[in-house]
Amino acid sequence: MSLTKEKKAEIINTFGGSDKNTGKTEVxxxxxxxxxxxxxxxxxxxxxxKHSxxxxxxxxxxxxxxLAYLKNTEIERYRQVLADLDLRK
Structure with a gap:
């Protein structure tokens, strides 16, 4: 299932803070x-x-x-992203 426009906007709002903040590393x-x-x-x-x-x-x-970039620059934001997305690290 592809990522719909609404789901993408929801993810951007959750992690970026606004609709325009799509370049943030967390987003x-x-x-x-x-x-x-x-x-x-x-x-x-x-x-x-195999292509997929x-x-x-x-x-x-x-x-x-x-994730490596975020870990090296801002460790607290890195830990927050791992907790929010339930990524194992």
């Missing part, structure tokens, strides 16, 4: 996490879909690099 991590969970569900139904698996691995790598 990007949250959007990547949502897309990762959607792709994971897709791959459970279609295990031989490749896209999933790219998204995981992007999210990982954003």
């Amino acid at each position: 990007q991590i949250a959007l990547y996490s949502r897309r990762i969970s959607d792709l994971t569900g897709h791959l459970k139904e279609h295990p031989k879909d 698996r490749h896209g999933l691995l790219k998204l995981v790598g992007k999210r990982k690099s954003l």
Whole structure:
């Protein structure tokens, strides 16, 4: 299932504070996490879909690099994002 405009706006409001704040690291991590969970569900139904698996691995790598950046710059925001998104670290 793709990310609808309403869901995306809800995620942006939750993590960014306003509709316009889409570049905030927390917003990007949250959007990547949502897309990762959607792709994971897709791959459970279609295990031989190698192209989607490749896209999933790219998204995981992007999210990982954003988390590393946030951890190195502002550790409190990093911990808050991990708690809000229930990511294991």
